[in-house]
Amino acid sequence: MTDGGSAAGGGLPVAGSSWLRRAAFRLVRLDWRAFTAMLVLNALASAAGLAGPWLLGRIIDDVRDGAGVATVDRLALALLGFALAQFVLTRHAARVGHRFGERTLARIREEYTDRVLALPVGVVERAGAGDLTMRGTADVAAVGAMLRGAGPDVLIAVVQAAFVVGAVVTLDPLLGGCGVLGLAGIWFAARWYLRRAVPAYLAEGAANSQLAEQLAATSAGARTVEALGLGPRRLETCQEAIDRCRETRTRTLSLRSVLFPIVDVSYAIPVVAVLLAGGVLLGQGSVSLGTVVAAALYLRQLSQPLDVILLNLELLQSSAASFARVEGAGLAPRADRDASAPEPADDRLEVSGVRYAYDDGPDVLHGVDLTVRPGERLAVVGPSGAGKTTLGRLLAGMDVPRSGSVTVGRVPVAGLDPARLRERVMLVTQEHHMFLGTVRDNLRIAAPEATDDEFRAALAAVGADWMDELPDGLDTEPGQESERLDGAQVQQLALARVVLADPHTLILDEATAMLDPRTARRTERALAAVLAGRTVIAIAHRLQTAHDADRVAVLQDGRLTELGTHDELVAAGGTYAALWHSWHGGGGYA
Template structure:
């Protein structure tokens, strides 16, 4: 985190109920045929399952009326046949449902990856990687489990429940009404649960994200924590987040502890009611004994699908919260919009810019700056002066609170991703080596680059070491393979910049991890490769400023000086003080270029 970066993490957005419903319907439409087949098979399986109790009622009536054994055997064999048909249909319906779930889960994963990569870097930085990682792993897995298991099971159970209640009404409407009234307890209990469950599971997901972020930050900074003796403070912070996770988990457990006992009691009520009222009706001759028994069996059979629905209700609610978190990071398919206007040229203009990180005061105060096409501008100043923040605004990663930042009279932040990459690229001292070969890491910037172009880009940034690897460009990088050190990783990042060939390059301490000699060589090589391109460098090593066309000095979020190196040194202001201090000089005349170079390298080594 830089000195002028935000300190308080923000939370990535969460999709609202209407957005979640819309996303679910969209996913169903994408595989509508399989969904329709699944519904049809479930309906047929449920219909086959209704035949058994009805035939049992027929058998009872047949026996009471003195029917023969042959008739009873025929009805029993028919029951067995329909049971086998139900088994086959249910298994095939489950197979179709699982395939539908896996295909839909694959779409969710692909869309999540696309949306995560499209997120503004600033949003990810401020929210923390823990939240994004939890959404991409735990939440996506929860949605997948529902699509694969809970979803089809609930759907099957729902169809069965509707068919069973319909069968009771067909046998006798009054018995059907008694059964429905007896189930009101389940309806009230489920309604009470659903009103509270979604928010409870969202809180649980947020607590899990916060804990993941805390643990990841502690693990990543373990050496710093140990060096500064911060173990107790970090342990206390982790324990606090663990306690929040425990509290949110306890809340969801409490909701289930109220729901399930109420449901268990409610199962007995409709069966008892139908037997009592059915007995009275049978005494008066308005309904047969077989119909009463069949109705009671139907309502007893109803407990199985209702059990399935209620047992999976927790997972459905949990996955609904997870789906809201997954959908919250951005639209799956952005609505087409008018293309951003193309910049007229590469001139960058900063006018009256003020910027404040969320919840903080301004860190930039009315900055005005023009960067001419093809110019090499270096921004210098003490730590916390606002250099990095200005660089992020120039790269379109943030939007000013007031004022404008434009390239070719078009707002930088308004350019779409493709246009932005063609015009402005920001390279910081933070770097990343992706799993894969050296070639894979370089072709991220230019997918069609030839091996000759890849090697030329490596040579341009002083990364000749790549040819000395066991398999050259085919050498795997990462765990268990060659692991580049910090300097090599930074050179790979700079080589990607050479391949991307942007019109404007912003370097924020991009050579900080290189030793002074290599840094000077890399900077000169980059300058030669990027000849004619606009380069804005944020630097602490003032030798970079000495070679620039112009130097901008930042102090306390303000641009205080702007001019050539010679003019600023002659002005004897803030830049002159920095220059003399960096060289260890008093306010005397400048040394010879050869002596300055020697001092530059020596100062760089001290800095390292």
């Protein structure tokens, strides 16, 4: 992990140390009052805790000097008072710290969601659902566990340990020096662990993400796996991912198995060192018995905050790795969106000299030139792999061409901010999603201010007759097992959202593919009627769509080979004519 960040494969980057420091300071600044109060309360609690050993040493020395019972009682009451004060201050500090942690965690969740939603679709697709899900669930949960518990506890422990060491040195510099030297073993063991822990936990997080990705892919494609007999291969792939998870987990466990035994032994060394040195100094009359006892008690007291720090060291390291993965979403490449870009002059889409390649692969589009007039219905057809979907994504601003330009009203499509872009251009594919909530909630996404009558009209426009059969109408929650919608119904629900959004330009990439041919054609015609005057670009295998279009663009091997009306292209006898005759004779598909 570098300072700026790194990424493995096609996944999202992982934030580096400098980025994490800036992110942490920014989060502290956003709630600096609570953070300052937490520090002050911890300092006061630690100071109150220092009184115990010192007062006990005073009691011992006063008893040796012949002090009366009243003196001892006063010191004992003072010791009790300081203990109660430490208890109250520590509880209040923990409460403030936990509230700070919850507010900070909420900000981290919100920022992660905003960052992921702002990512280009291509980046999200390359990252994979497994990586995004693990970062947004397990990694955020790990950061939350640190902020709610380990973080405040360790902060309190660090302040307490610093105060205890300072008290020993102040009590007697020589005894304090012996105690600090005795802690050297813990220092070296912790440094050895920390150098190896962060890479180990990052590797464990990456392995968990890969396993989640493999399991998600296998589950989503279960029917395909069964149909093609891919079960053994998928099991082997998943088993390899599980083995990798086990290896990375074993690595982190082995690091702890070295750290903790060394620490357990090291706790006794400073106490023994102080007692030995104190015995010599006591014999020489350089220190009092109370001072030696107080120093030994201080160092014995030091084991409690050190225990808290070391026991939480694993969680801190794994949380730091998780925080690096969560913050890595902020380092992912983004399209150059400009909120101050000029308003497009009109709705004319122009593609000029466009070349495009996925990642570092070969070009899939080669010098495409195309102009789509406002209000035109354009069909894009061609053999599978010709580049139709890629062209649709470029027209929708989801990807940026490697060279050339894609503009709407002479403004780069990919440069518009998301809100303005979706007012101009909307892409609808056959991959639709049913969000949690009611039918009304799913429709309100597209038009928050729309009325129930407008929702029903939009559903009727796309032929969603099943709406009348739902038990609770718009209040029905389709996610429930007894009321689950099938793929075609979910697709019609998505198309109803398009009607409500009413974009200037609509790109349909096999948007009716899950409907039967008769319903698909009826839905397409209904959409055309509802969106009359709007630009509609249809990418389809059903050539009846091309027959009904104003013009047809034919793509072949990433090049625009033909452009004209249906009748013109059939008469030309080229690629489109061959597709049309094949479609007529082969049952309705290109």
